[in-house]
Amino acid sequence: MALPINIHDLIHGQTVEWERLEFKHGWNPEDVIHSICAFANDIHNWGGGYIIVGVDEQNGQPVLPPHGLQANQLDAIQGKIIQLANQVQPAYYPIVQPYVIDDKHILVLWCPAGDNRPYSAPDSLGKSTSRNYYVRIGSRSLVAKGDYLRQLHELAARIPFDDRVNNQATVDDLDLGTIRSFLQEIKSDLFDESARMPFPDLCKTMHIVRGPVEDCRPVNVGLLFFSKQPDKFFSRCWIELVWHQDGSGRNFKEYYFKGPLHQQLRDTLSFLKTNIIGERVVKHPDRAEADRFVNFPFDAVEEALSNAVYHKSYELGSPIEVQVWPDKIEILSFPGPVPPVNAEILKTQRRIVAREYRNRRIGDFLKELKLTEGRGTGFPTIYNAMKKNGSPAPVFDTDEQSTHVLVTLPAHPLTELVAQSGNQVASQANMFSFKDIEDVMAYANGTTNGATNGATNGATNGATNGATNEVMAILNEQIHERVVEMLTLLINKMKRADLFARMNLTNQTYNREKYLDPLLEAGWVIKEFPEDRTNPNQRYQTTEAGMRLLNLLNQQ
Incomplete structure (x- = not known):
């Protein structure tokens, strides 16, 4: 089962700090169990870390392309990881996932911060061994001593608020569409699998729920990111x-x-x-x-x-x-x-x-x-x-x-100086007059036309409430009443399904023709792939003309 991350960004340290990554040339169970223990203890509350087996490391950086593992090793190593997890006390199980990078097999162990700190592990895997607490110091897993050991014991059973179970919510309070949009945006391999997985299993894979099957509950971070209304659970969370x-x-x-x-x-x-x-x-x-x-x-x-x-x-x-x-x-x-x-x-x-x-x-x-x-x-x-x-x-x-x-x-x-000079221009704003949609389009496109009605080009930044009200009335009558909302949402590129979801509309042809197509025809919104109408990754964004119109409409 894929992890809820982009594996390429992970290996290159683009979304996770280097201290939370550990690269292994090959399978070394003694080193691995110490790192599993250290990440589980998460002494700095960084969120655990990742062990990547099959990738060499040089001065803390991965050596790519990876050295890789033999395909016939993967099952055996995953079985040994379960054995190692049972030797950590209390028992702790990382999430393990094989990947293929540059035609080489690697194994990724995701080790989230544990709920039952402190964890200990044997210092060796021989018969005569002692147990120690391990922590991450820099990019290494070392035995906790002195202040680190004291600090680790102080963290016992202390879980950060965002990672605690919320007993006031249920799995049904999480939104599948929001979760899948997140996975798609970060380009996680879990996105494709999520369409076929039972919803509780997907949430468990992302570590946004905890508990037994009969009483699985969201953790706070899951509600903050993947519920429609987090303020139902967290007072004034906006x-x-x-x-x-x-x-x-x-x-x-x-x-x-x-x-x-x-x-x-x-x-x-x-x-x-x-x-x-x-x-x-x-x-x-x-x-x-x-x-x-x-x-x-x-x-x-x-x-x-x-x-x-x-x-x-x-x-x-x-x-x-x-x-x-x-x-x-x-x-x-x-x-x-x-x-x-x-x-x-x-x-x-x-x-x-x-x-x-x-x-x-x-x-x-x-x-x-x-x-x-x-x-x-x-x-x-x-x-x-x-x-x-x-x-x-x-x-x-x-x-x-x-x-x-x-x-x-x-x-x-110099902002105040520009504002003062702009006030002189703003006094010409009364010369604006918008009679129909052609005037509005001319203004948005930066051309003169009847919209300026003799005003100088410099007056375009000084539109008054009267001009704004004229434009809004024209748009509501001749386009639709949600132009401002759509142009604002599409400042950031967005898929049509996501756009309509944000507008509480169904993603169907009627709504596309009514709301989206008029903005495309006016040139206020553009497609990311204009020549490929059926591209599954098609997204929409507000154009410069749309931004100019939006700036006018936001002048109050």
Whole structure:
């Protein structure tokens, strides 16, 4: 049975940190049992790890193409792994799956963090042997001694919240379509098998349920990612965004992003990318070259928000709060960092590698979806993105009790200057007049036509509420009433079935003709494979014209 990962990304360390990977040239049972024990103990709450047999290692990196195993070895080795698992105390069984990479057979042992820490293993497989506790230190499995041994005993029976069983939910609270979409997106071999597997077996394979057959229950991370409404089980489990139209604090709009964790993260980022983040241009009278920059670099915003989703506590009934001001974006999450990270470290260090992680499973799913970086790389990504854009450095803050983390991303220093000059242009917006769908299409395509009604081209960024209302009325009457929703969803490429599922529509010809085809004909949405209409991987995305229209419609 395939694992819920992309095997090629795994081997290349693209979704799992190198410390959680161990490569073996061949079958060495003594080394393997020590690593199984160490990953099961998961002293840092990283989520266990993977042992890959048949791939050489050099300086911690895989040597490819793999050395491989003989095909007739695979069954025998898998039988021996069961014997080794019985020698770990308490008994612990990794998930084993053979793969073929570059025409070579390899064996992957997935060793999730165990529920019954601490685990011990024999130091050798001979007759006279003693038992030891093993932990991962760097990329090696070593006997736990001193502080490591003390720390391991402190972790006994302490399971991170995201990996605990939720007795208030049942397997039926998990959504098969969401699970399969995830497997398809990460290109897991389990996607094809999932169409034929009993649903509880699929959930067990993904380690998102636990318990006996007669009372199988979801774990919290399964509900967070694969239930339609996680906030049914976790109080205020959503992202709240407040968009301040000016600096007064009184003129603002509120938005709530709900649903599976990765969906609400992506929807919030799409909203920010569409409505808030944009290129600015400053022209100079003494030279031809203009300064171009964005008010907030998207990479910094994406990483900061992803980190908030990754590291917040879902035991607390506190949403992630995003405050968008003209001169900054603030992202607030609860609680603060896990010790030993404190306020001083948070403010002064540009690279932070925590000793322990609050959510070992949430991080794995986000990394598989390419929504967050590997351990310790988030802070450098934010600092580098801000510096590259010419923006002030980000600010990370917490209090002495570590009750929260507040990330502040200042706007580029020239943003206010551009906004002031833009106000002069905005005064011309009254000259806009949209009479029919041709005017709307002309505006979206960047042509003049009757939509400008004599206004200068520079006025296109200053559309007023009146123009917006005119366009919305035309779209509702001549296209349909869900144009804004669809263009927003399709900022990220999406299959038609997924799009309609998000819109609570059935994936049938009638809905395609009514909702999707008009946007394709208008040029506001494009197919990823326009020449291959029946491509099974066909996805749709909002075009530049669609984005221009969406920006107009979001001006309130």
